[in-house]
Structure formats: C-alpha cells, structure tokens
Amino acid sequence: MTAVATDRSLVELVAQVAKDVAGPNAASVDAEARFPHEAFAALREIGAMSALVSVEEGGWGASLAEVGLATQELGKYCASTSMIFAMHQIQAACLVRHGRSPVFAELRRRLVEEQILLASATTELGIGGDVRTSSCAVERVGDRYRLEKNAPVISYAEHADAIFVTARATPDSPPSDQSLVVCLKEDLQLEPTSVWDTLGFRGTCSPGFVLRSEGPISHVLDDPYGDMSARTMLPVSHSLWGHVWLGIADAAVDTARRFVRKAARSKPGTTPPGASRLVEVVGVHQQLADVVHTAAARFDAVAHDDDVLTSVGFAIAMNNVKITASTLVIDIVSRALLVVGIAGYREDGAFAMGRLLRDAYGGALMVNNDRIAGNTAQLLLVHKD
Template identity: 50%
Template structure:
C-alpha cells in the first residue's frame, strides 16, 4: 500500500468502513476483528508512531487518538485492539530508541506490520500493573520468563507480546522490567476464557506464558520510567479516544432518530430533542477532556521532569476517570432518545453494543484503583487551578 498520497484520516476511514461491516458479527461471536486488523495492516497504520528512518511516519499520539476515535465509531473491539497495540508501540518508540535490538525490531514492525500485545495483568495482583510476582531469569545472554497472565488482549493473534516482570528473583515487586517476546519465542497455555458483556472481540483470554529469548530484548529502561513517561498517558488517552468514538456513534444514532421523528411531525419538536441536546453538550465535554489531555502530554514530552511529575500523573488519571464515567451518561441519554428502537437489537438505532462496550471503561484499570492512586498523589500535590494551564 502506497500511503504517501493519502492522509491518515483517509486511511483510517477505510479501516473504519471494514470494521463497521463486521462489527455485529465480531460482537455476537466474540471473535477477533481480523478483517479490520488486516485493513490496518494494508493501510500501514500499525507503524505510524515509529520514526521515519525506521520505516514509520513519526505520528504524534494525537494522530493515533484520532484514528482510535474514528474506528471506535464503527467497532469498539477493533478500535481497542488498535489502541492497545499503539500503547505498547509508544513504549518502544519512547524507551527503545537507544537499543539496537529494539531499533531493529521497530524496523520489523514497520516492514511486516506486526501486531503487539500487552501482558501486564497477573494472577495474585490483578490489574495493578506497577507490581509483579513473576521474575525474569537472566542467564548470560539469554532470559527466561513464566507468567500467569490472567489477561492478554488478543494474545493468540499477536505477533509479539510486551510483558512485565520483576527485574530478577530478588527484586521488589515494584522493581520491574518490560521485555519483548516474539511469537516464535513463547508458548501460551490458555487458562481463562474471555466471555464478557462487552469488548468481546478483543479476545483477552488468560494464559500461562512461557518465553525464552536473548536478554537484549529486555527494554533498557526500568518499567517504572516506562509507565510514568509513556504507558500511563498513552493508555488513558487512547482508551478515552476509543470511548469517545463509541459515544459519537451513539449520539449520531440519537440525532438520526430525532430527525426522523421531526420529519413525521413538521413544526413539532420531537420529545427526545432535549435529551439529544444534553447528550451533545456532554459529548463536547468528553471531547474537550481528551483534547486537554493530549495537549498536556504534548507539552510534557518536551520536559522530562514534567513528564514524570505528580501533576502530570494526576492530569492523566483525571482524563481516564472523566471519560470512563461520562460515556455511560451520554449513551443512556441516547437510549432515552431512541426508546425501544435503541433498546432492541437489529435496528438502525440499536445501542445495546455501545452500552455493553462502554461498561468496560470504568474497569480498565479499575476507577477505584486510579482514584486511590490520585488521592495519595493529592496529599503532596497542589492542584493546578489556572484556566490556561
């Protein structure tokens, strides 16, 4: 695919069209959105963050966020796969550029359009990604890792997995590293099945992971640094962009319903119009929240101290909390507008899939966990109250 003459938005639009055509089937069968992912590969969207000299396009996180929202309007599962891949890629781009192995791997990601998965969740600690029980074993030039990964998003379909562990057998649970394992370097023994309310196509089964690889595949920076400087922001901003896409489509369906009702009764305001106006206002609030977060991240990337600061962590946490809560309110408003036709499956106004997918938002990482972390940070951080930041 020659991408030089087409914009990211045009390429994303073509992927979104493919995702939309298969979204209902992906959801109903809880199957991997393979058609949409193949379209991402064809459009070379899996490598856009990578530097041009390594085969990428040096796209900003805001560009990735926009694509997440566009695909999210069609199929939340496909959009979440794209988001999770780019969350992992952001860690490689930000923290692997000084390692020759990781630079070579990024070239391969760009050349082959490899799909990257994440394994940070672990039996015994749940979604607390800043703690690990398992430890990587380094023996000379090689390393070995076994991990009870209770969730690996689309693990069976990934070309490589970026996985966290303790740095060594005697390390504290928070002394972690992240390692890249390619598909031919690990085995997955399924331990849990992904049969969920929503986001069914992410196929986030649980596995016993066993991997052997050269030790140079361990990222050179501590995971604490990776999490604070790239993964935290990328996760909260890209997830929120997917949720925004879901909300956009829900409001669009509600607007179509109101317009159809208005055509049937000229000169009369349909009863759902006020709810639609409320939903529109909330959608703008959600959009503003994400844009503010992207601007904050863009500014912080120019200042390492700011990127690692308490204030930045609080801001990113607040983006995720706000987005994950407001999306449900927006979709509920849309449901009230569309009434029984929104509640039923198989109508142009159906919102059941949107509502089910949106309920995952407060659970990816649990809002209670994030609020607990933010409350501790606020004990030592003075909230920025200036309007212009």
C-alpha cells in the first residue's frame, strides 16, 4: 500500500485514528495487556508506518515535528499505542537516515507497501541497562551473521516484522563497539523468558526473550551504532517519547478541565474549588508542551548537520528534554487528579484517571532518569557554551 491520496495531513489522519480507534480500545488494551491491533490496522490503512520515508520512496516525507504531533494525538487516547508508534518511528528514522545499501532500500519499500512494524532490542541482561554497551556479538560465518541476545525486554517483539538489535560488532570487539543488526521476522527465533504484567504501558507487550537470529551479513547497518545513537536514536527517541508523555498530559488536563466546567455549570456564578488548581496544571502543561515541541524542531533544524548532532551541547539538550518531560508528566497528572478528586480516583466513570497515572510513571523509568542525569553530569564537565 502506498501513501493514501488525500488532502488531509498525516497528523489529521492519525488524530482521527486516535479518536475513533485507539481511544475506544484503550481500556481493553490496558486491562488485558494486549497489543493494540485495531489501532495499528487503522494506522496501516493511512500509511502512517512510513511517515518518515521520503516522498520519492513513497512515504510521507514527514519531519520529526510532524511525527511528534501524530504521536501526541495517539498519546491523548492510548499511551501504549502512542509508545509503540514512537518506538517504530525511531527504528524507521535509523533505516531512513543510515540504511544506504539496496537491502535497506528494499526494507523501506516494504515499510511503504506492506506497512511493516519495526521493533528494537537494545537492553541486555548483565549490562546494567546501559544501551551503549553490549555483551552479545555479531558472529560472521561467510556471508551470514549469527546472533544470540538475552534481552530483559523487547517491546511488541511478537508483533513486529523486524527487530533492530544491538550487539558488539565482532566477537573480539569491546562492549562499546556496537553494530545494529536488522533481524527480519523470518530470520528470528524468540524464546520468552518472562511476562509483561506492569503498572502502565501494558499494551506495549514487552516481556523478556532470548533472541536468536541468523541472516545475510548485509542486514548489519554500515554505520557504527555509536554514531547512529548520537545522530538519530538519542534525539529522535527523546523527542518522540516526550510527545507520548505530552499526549498523556493532554488527556489529564482535558479531564480536569471537563470536571471543573461541569462543576461551574452546576453552580453558575461561583468559581469551582478546583479552578485555581487547574491554573497550575495548565501552566505546567504549557511548559511540557514547549519543551517537547522545541525538541523536535531543534532536531529538524539540524537534522543533516553532523557537527551539531554529535556535539556535547546537543546531547545535553536532548538529555534535558527526556528528564524534564518525563518528570513534568507525573507532576501534571498528579495535579490534575487533585482537581478531579475522587471522581478521578474511581476506576469507573467519565473522569477516571487511573490509567493516565499508571502510564505517566513509565517515562521516568524507561532509560532511567538517574542514568541520564549521570551521563549529563559527565558531559557538563567538558561543556563550555
């Protein structure tokens, strides 16, 4: 399927899917910790999986800002759908920006025509959560690669058409010298090692697996992972995750606003007790929106300037986006819950906020903020501007 002929923008089309499909299914996705099949069927219909592929290759040729807004729209209705969409687009960005050989052009063609879903396996047992080190390695046997990775989490692994896997470039390479291998579904074996039963982001279906893969050596991306991490993975991840959390915050603010409005209608002329606290919520929400939208625009402005992308200042700025956004979303949802009160604490009714609260806490934990702060502290030792 190629991009749908339409005069509506990608963001408008995704917003429609979010409202009509992701929203109505969000409660069951959360309750059953199941993959949001309905939302992804609808996203495929509008060609959203190839948002970042160039127009020449049949995609939308979208900027990170546009993909961010689409992610945010999904986040308003279903954080799991939004997070899966974001994680897919992060891998798609690597494919678009770093996949130069014909093998990867073919994968982009499948992205456009088949709307395939891309996942990633970066963390590994025994490396302490540092995605810039690997213990497993790419073994080369003739023109084939072989790889085995014990991953404590792989999001939507069983629903993906390809998984992008980090590993040491060769069995003799040090832990930090990593390659990224595109492991196609048909080349993969997944042996589950745990279940995914979490507080939030339950629909991302992210249990642990021993992943084994064997395929053509041409499926290893040329650029060292360290380069792709700085130039693409890090900024795109932090921007898009931020948009997921912003979507959650949008939903919380909307709930609080609806609640205060309802109270105001029941007693016209009296300012409801939650109104002043709503002012605080809206203020913090504006900060979050500004940080997140600026992050995407910042990347788009320098997307092809490697000197800026690999600079210390840029890395610090993107780390700040991650920490700030994932902290503010918890603050916003908590404050909104105080506005709504017991109606938000209930698991039933139009103002229920339990899922928003549980999803909000995920952001600070996925790539732990303390780890990122430690990295920033190190960078600040040398940063001068």
